[in-house]
Amino acid sequence: MAVTTQQLIQWKQQGRPIVALTAWDYAIAQLLDTAGVDLILVGDSMSVVLGYETTLPLTLEEMLHHAKAVRRGVKRALVVVDLPFLTYQESLQQAMHSAGRVLKETGAQAVKLEGGYPAIVDTVARLVQAGIPVMGHVGLTPQSVHQVGLRQQGKTQETAERILNEAIALEQAGVFSIVLEHITADLANLITQKLSIPTIGIGAGTHCDGQVLVTSDVLGLSEKQPPFAKIYTNLRQTIIKAVQDYALEVRERKFP
Structure with missing residues (x-):
């Protein structure tokens, strides 16, 4: 039986940990699905296998190409696709167009957007209203690498409060789940307790509702x-x- 966004929320309520990994091609996606992974993220970490030094050069066309291959290899897992840098930040129309293309052309069930500042929260709310499932992402956001670096986030009270408020705002905007990347374990625990949607941690300690890593x-x-x-x-x-x-x-x- 295929995994749904609602099922992830039910699993949080039941205390069942969620298993997530990344995939960029048919072969790996099929193996992950066979192994019982719950959520497969076609992440912009794909930049590594394409030889880019950061996630910034990735295009929507590249993501669509690989997401189609991944989706063909998956029967059970929920497939979520990252929207690349500057394919959703310019305007709501741009975000709607990019997210719509992902769902229409790849068969994936959801998209993921980085950040929780007001403009992104508004965009998320409109996408959800249009029937597009969205996963959030706060903490270390790789698309902002030149601004925040690759260091652990949420170490000061000020930054911890900002990340917590972003997570709450994203839940209110309608995300079905949220990735917490490279933040302190205490902050991840607090966010996980505050939210009714599942948190998926990557470098965020043991208290998240699920874990994701880059498969490579x-x-x-x-x-x-x-x-x-x-x-x-x-x-x-x-x-x-x-x-x-x-x-x-x-x-x-x-x-x-």
Whole structure:
């Protein structure tokens, strides 16, 4: 049975942790879905696999292309797609157009927007009113990397209160869930208790209603690991060794 946004909210009420990972292609998406992941995020962290240094260069067309492939590989999990930088911030019309294209062209069930400042909250409210499910994202927002950096957020009382207020405002605007990225565990716990919608943590401690990581980090494929990620296997090393063995056999004429 396919996972829905309402089911995620029910799971929060039941105390059932939500499992989320990222995917950018059909093969990985199919594996994650088969393994029982609840939510698959076609995240703008895809910038890494496309060779970009930040998430900023990603285009809507690139996201649509990869989201279509992911959706084709998924039967059960809820698929959420990030709206890339400057595809929703300019105007409500732009946001509606971008989010609408994601749902119409990819078959994904929801979009994710970064930030909780008033203009974004207003945009979220209008998208939700138009029938577009939206996931929020506060704390460390990678699309604002040049403004906030990659350091942990919410360490001061002032910034913690701002992030809490953003999360509350996003819930009131109608988001069905919210990502809490790289904030203090105490702040994540407070937000999780205050909200009736599920919080999905990434580098935000153990008190969130669910957890998300970048799949390439989990599988040990990333060249650089964030401090909060855990490597469950080292596929990078496995792949390099397999290719070296293949290359050696070809060069020694042992294969085929």
